[in-house]
Amino acid sequence: MLAWATSWDEAPPRSRAKDSRKNKFNNYGPGVLVADKALARSISKVICNEASNAGSGQKNQPECSSYFFASPKLIPQPSPQAQPGPQVQLWSPNVMAETLCDLIRLGLATHIRGVRSASLSSLSSRIVSWYGDNARDLPWRRTRDPYAIWISEVMLQQTQVKTVIPYWEHWMHRFPTLQRLAQAKEEAVLKAWEGLGYYSRARNLLSAARLVCQTHQGEFPREFEAILALPGIGRYTAGAICSIAFSQAAPILDGNVARVLARVFVIEEEIKSGTAQKELWRLATALVQRASKEGASSELNQGLMELGATVCLPRQPQCQHCPIRTGCGACKARRTEELPRLAKRPRMKERFFAAFVLRKGRSVLLRKRARNEVNGGLWEFPNLETGPLEGDRTAPFIPGVQLNPLTKIRHTIMNQRITVEAFTGEVNGNADVLAKTFAAEWHPIGKLKSLPFTGAHARLRELLPRSQFPGGIQARTE
8 A cells, every 4th residue: 555645736636525624634645734835745765665675565655554744643553443544634734844754763753564563563672672681670570470560569659669669568567468458457458658748549449358368259350341340450460560560461561651651652642642642552552462472471561660760761861871772863863851741730839737735644636638638548747728927927826725846847749848836835724625725635655656647747746846745756557
């Protein structure tokens, strides 16, 4: 089938019928429709030469499975289920032929039949081989237990590996099996998760474990759809479990993998847009299917994640150490710093809170966040949102309590930069009134170390003086 590039007035007769621009090229092969004759002929000439040089088809008559210019927005690619057919796109007259030809020569614009297939196989084999030689020795990589892999994948969401390792090891000691997790109390699960943030992940783990015990006789399901149906598990996590634990050809797409694929295949759209995500999932699927023919689905997926985490970094990627740099479009075009394209970050919002560590003898006042609140089910010291606290003029006031400054804690959650200024005080009277005012409860000081606290307040608890708060130093409980 002949690949083509033509201008509108030179298009095949059937294509010029009314309302036929998108549908009447099915007999003419894949191509591009531009608005200028010279541009069309120039593109066609380069396509023919490049195809001939690639050894695919005869000169001036290359066979193409598809070809597209740098942005999928210009010529959208069909889904894997779509019937083969041409991709047609109108180009404005001011598009320069030499620019398009340069893109073709860089390998960013064409995929010749056979060449693309070989490229996918080459990429897959190189990644698998590189992973075998360079994979970090992480504790969850020493097992094929789907439960252990599931826990690691959920913990690794939005969290760095070095942070996750001690949490994962403690969790597997505390809840070594899915059945033990299902039997645990929510407060114990939240305590084991304390400090990792995004606590809905921990509650979903508990709900999913209980559901597996109820509906799968305690055996972790092997089928992708059954795993996907569990609380808190999305397409990525289900794919990771299926491929790593069960060696199934299930694709994955996390931030690291998306960055690698967006650079290799030059995805121009904002990386989280629907168009980009659809294309990235298609590419991830094609790669893992190639790897599965060699029984390397697990190694391919883990290799993609490892490549993104250690080499194809968000800033200053280590291209000189990349096993697929010769096939990377962004590397060839020296565009690794501009790809992938990210959405503009929302403006940071400053928020200020005053927290009160109030004692009554050997008791301390604590508040449990409601389940429908952020960090629901976790404990914290009574607090209230304020403006910036600047000196005595704006210092908080509690009747009958002498407040003393303790510390100031700053942390960031999403697009919020939060400052917590903490105060301590001894309560001599009105203890019940204070508890009702803050919707809080009096607890023995020794219980501080066993309750799961929100992130900022867990840090505050660790800073409490031992002499006044012997239970204030954080300690994990078995």
